[in-house]
Amino acid sequence: MLQLGPAILSPCSLKQPCPMGDSGFLLSDRVHLVTWNVGGAMPPDDITALLGLHIGDGNTDMYIIGLQEVNSMINKRLKDVLFTDQWSDACMERLSPFGYILVTSQRMQGVLLLVFAKYYHLPFLRGVQTETTRTGLGGYWGNKGGVSARMSVFGHTICFLNCHLPAHMENSEQRMEDFESILQQQQFEGQAATGVLDHDVVFWFGDLNFRIDELEIPAVKAAIDNNKLTMLWEKDQLNMAKDSESVLEGFLEGPLKFPPTYKFDVGTDTYDTSGKKRKPAWTDRILWRLRATVPSGPTPNAGKRGSILGPSSGTKVTQHFYHSHMEYMVSDHKPVSSIFTLQFPYKVDMPLVMIMVEDEWNSIADATCTFKAAPNFARSSWDWIGLYKVGFKHHKDYVGYVWAKQEEADYHRVTFTEEELPKGSGDFILCYYSNNTSTLVGVTEPFQIQLPTSSPAGSPSDDSSDFTSEDDSVVGMKTMSRSPSPRKKKHRARHSHSRSPSHSRSRSGSPALPKMKGLKLQPGSAHNTTDGEKEKASSEAGAGGL
Numbered sequence: 001m002l003q004l005g006p007a008i009l010s011p012c013s014l015k016q017p018c019p020m021g022d023s024g025f026l027l028s029d030r031v032h033l034v035t036w037n038v039g040g041a042m043p044p045d046d047i048t049a050l051l052g053l054h055i056g057d058g059n060t061d062m063y064i065i066g067l068q069e070v071n072s073m074i075n076k077r078l079k080d081v082l083f084t085d086q087w088s089d090a091c092m093e094r095l096s097p098f099g100y101i102l103v104t105s106q107r108m109q110g111v112l113l114l115v116f117a118k119y120y121h122l123p124f125l126r127g128v129q130t131e132t133t134r135t136g137l138g139g140y141w142g143n144k145g146g147v148s149a150r151m152s153v154f155g156h157t158i159c160f161l162n163c164h165l166p167a168h169m170e171n172s173e174q175r176m177e178d179f180e181s182i183l184q185q186q187q188f189e190g191q192a193a194t195g196v197l198d199h200d201v202v203f204w205f206g207d208l209n210f211r212i213d214e215l216e217i218p219a220v221k222a223a224i225d226n227n228k229l230t231m232l233w234e235k236d237q238l239n240m241a242k243d244s245e246s247v248l249e250g251f252l253e254g255p256l257k258f259p260p261t262y263k264f265d266v267g268t269d270t271y272d273t274s275g276k277k278r279k280p281a282w283t284d285r286i287l288w289r290l291r292a293t294v295p296s297g298p299t300p301n302a303g304k305r306g307s308i309l310g311p312s313s314g315t316k317v318t319q320h321f322y323h324s325h326m327e328y329m330v331s332d333h334k335p336v337s338s339i340f341t342l343q344f345p346y347k348v349d350m351p352l353v354m355i356m357v358e359d360e361w362n363s364i365a366d367a368t369c370t371f372k373a374a375p376n377f378a379r380s381s382w383d384w385i386g387l388y389k390v391g392f393k394h395h396k397d398y399v400g401y402v403w404a405k406q407e408e409a410d411y412h413r414v415t416f417t418e419e420e421l422p423k424g425s426g427d428f429i430l431c432y433y434s435n436n437t438s439t440l441v442g443v444t445e446p447f448q449i450q451l452p453t454s455s456p457a458g459s460p461s462d463d464s465s466d467f468t469s470e471d472d473s474v475v476g477m478k479t480m481s482r483s484p485s486p487r488k489k490k491h492r493a494r495h496s497h498s499r500s501p502s503h504s505r506s507r508s509g510s511p512a513l514p515k516m517k518g519l520k521l522q523p524g525s526a527h528n529t530t531d532g533e534k535e536k537a538s539s540e541a542g543a544g545g546l
């Protein structure tokens with residue numbers, strides 16, 4: 001496998017951009033999805049295994065976490081508005097030391113969707129938008145419904161839809177109706193892909209609440225005990241609905257090789273012994289769908305609506321794992337997770353902003369960088385460049401910032417003042433925040449800051465020793481309170497000079513491109529054969545299609 005790394009891309013420079021069109025290669029992106037109905041519980045102490053971080057090879061590019069029944073009691077919710085919720089905090093806390101940044105999140109009462117990506121992918125995640133749809137109480141209450149996040153990932157559109165559909169055996173049709181209603185209502189503005197199903201790839205997951213029909217509880221439990229899960233899958237309402245429900249057309253699901261994830265006595269892995277007597281069910285599911293394409297020739301495999309379902313624009317989705325996590329006991333549901341590889345034709349362009357920075361900042365005078373915006377990028381006077389400690393959690397988690405002032409020049413130079421700089425040493429990166437897109441559109445490689453610690457005690461800037469070189473995993477949420485939003489700070493003009501980066505000892509001429517080191521390039525014709533991937537269910541073959 002050919003690694004897409006600095007060796008290939010570093011010849012790019014600002015003056016001579018690399019041709020980045022389709023080169024006959026596939027870009028491969030590894031996505032880890034989790035769905036969990038957390039039953040109003042607090043996060044457990046350790047979600048390392050749930051996120052696969054204990055065995056992780058560091059190759060996961062994105063984490064998508066869909067939760068349901070996150071505690072949304074009124075007093076708790078008010079606190080969450082002010083401080084974010086504990087589940088978001090727990091996920092950020094666990095993922096940020098590995099370089100994952102919260103790209104976006106959306107919450108509708110107890111339904112929460114979190115999207116994380118490696119920081120170096122941020123410039124290539126564009127058009128990020130979220131949607132929510134309430135379906136509870138006839139569409140007025142958000143206890144049930146769906147939240148989604150859409151974006152283009154290296155030029156290919158993806159939508160993640162986390163749903164909590166109505167409970168109970170008899171509501172299978174209502175579940176399908178609600179799903180259809182969510183799809184109809186979720187329309188994204190100003191994007192080529194407006195509806196959920198218009199995206200190249202859709203992941204649909206959540207507590208979909210489908211049950212196992214016909215069989216009585218003892219028969220279901222006996223099948224589980226004897227590992228006769230196929231017998232149960234045949235009676236699974238979602239699986240059975242695939243033949244009659246056109247809205248399910250094209251959705252795929254890997255084989256359910258794990259036991260039903262609902263309903264357990266909290267604190268145990270024993271199926272419900274309460275008076276409710278709920279039958280075990282696979283309520284918690286992860287499905288995916290490739291956008292339908294209509295070929296110009298004859299349509300031998302035309303689907304029910306006359307469309308052909310197949311890889312859209314060469315996209316391929318391969319599922320590597322689909323399993324539950326029995327060890328988590330805080331809820332009456334067990335979490336379910338899945339890992340996918342997404343392969344796209346190589347269609348990535350340049351980052352919208354490229355930032356150049358020195359290898360090290362050893363004095364206040366070094367605290368400067370140069371950036372260049374792509375000609376088609378609409379800058380705002382509210383754009384800024386943030387200084388982040390490696391391991392930061394989200395775009396507001398900066399140590400300091402400077403306004404990316406607009407001026408008529410190709411190259412812009414900005415300088416950080418002492419008050420914007422950390423007091424300790426460590427590894428940092430610079431990111432360009434676009435106010436128009438509310439995302440980070442340019443990043444540098446990590447560089448070192450090691451400033452002399454000469455500030456006199458009690459000086460105004462002597463307020464923080466949050467940053468130490470010994471503890472790289474500690475990322476100060478303190479920095480959030482320490483650094484107000486740039487909007488609220490005085491909009492200060494920084495440097496008016498601009499100069500070519502060739503005048504400086506810039507190390508990262510094309511900062512975002514080397515950041516693609518986590519992605520793999522493969523010849524376009526090659527099939528995905530990553531070593532060690534034993535359990536595979538390709539969307540093209542072998543997956544239990546719905």
Ligand SMILES: O=P(O)(O)O[C@@H]1[C@H](O)[C@H](O)[C@@H](OP(=O)(O)O)[C@H](OP(=O)(O)O)[C@H]1O
Pocket residue numbers: 136143144166167168263276278
């Ligand atoms: O979140 P909501 O909208 O309040 O809906 C409840 C939720 O789906 C619970 O999971 C379910 O309990 P079980 O999973 O135990 O069935 C409960 O059923 P119930 O009212 O019959 O207890 C529902 O009312």
